Amino acid sequence: MFEIKLTPEKVILLSGRFDSLQTDRALQIFGSVNETATVDFTQLEYISSAGMSVLLATQKRLRNKGQQLKLTGMNPHVREIFKYAGFDMIFDINSA
Amino acid sequence: MRTQFKRDIQSISSVFEFAKSFVQQNQLDSQTAFSLDLILEEIFSNILKYNKGGKAEIGIELCLDNNILMIQIIDECSNPFDFSEAGSYDSSASLEKRPIGKLGLHLVKTLTDQISSDYQTGFSKLTIKKKLKELHV
Numbered sequence: 001m002f003e004i005k006l007t008p009e010k011v012i013l014l015s016g017r018f019d020s021l022q023t024d025r026a027l028q029i030f031g032s033v034n035e036t037a038t039v040d041f042t043q044l045e046y047i048s049s050a051g052m053s054v055l056l057a058t059q060k061r062l063r064n065k066g067q068q069l070k071l072t073g074m075n076p077h078v079r080e081i082f083k084y085a086g087f088d089m090i091f092d093i094n095s096a
Numbered sequence: 097m098r099t100q101f102k103r104d105i106q107s108i109s110s111v112f113e114f115a116k117s118f119v120q121q122n123q124l125d126s127q128t129a130f131s132l133d134l135i136l137e138e139i140f141s142n143i144l145k146y147n148k149g150g151k152a153e154i155g156i157e158l159c160l161d162n163n164i165l166m167i168q169i170i171d172e173c174s175n176p177f178d179f180s181e182a183g184s185y186d187s188s189a190s191l192e193k194r195p196i197g198k199l200g201l202h203l204v205k206t207l208t209d210q211i212s213s214d215y216q217t218g219f220s221k222l223t224i225k226k227k228l229k230e231l232h233v
Binding site: 021050053057086090 | 105106108126130134187188190191206
């Protein structure tokens, strides 16, 4: 089960499991973001490279406009994967 | 435990259920469960990505021996493939130079201790070993 929601405060709420089956739905939301936004991982249990690639593509697009994604609320397993990927160098990450 | 999976990305949900059963049966911890799901998803999706024309189901076998988790992924309709020759991923590259792909196999390599691949005329077997912590649960 995966849920994604963009709030009026420009917070993208993720929950459940962000795997290969969820990228199309996630791209619809991330693709609509054109300003700096926060991605809230608090309720996200799992993410694979498919989900991380959606974040990376969005970060590239936003940085070209001087904007960015900020990530917050990761559980330790997700945080570890982001570290292995070196994403802590290209995203502003605040752990839970 | 061994099961065959239909060659379709939708099968990934069944792959996760299979992994969950193995984790519960062996009382593995949440970190191992996360890593197992990630490894299986990355390899399974990679097989589909690079051999779309294949028809055979994909076999996955999991076993635990002396605190070593062994994962075998068997494709009987495979293109020639050598995991050791899979492209490298620079996790220190700048955002501008960071590729969108290749991350999955990098994570698999990072999360595991030993990977070997064997290919013989359409049959490929990937064997992955991961040492687990002494205490489960």
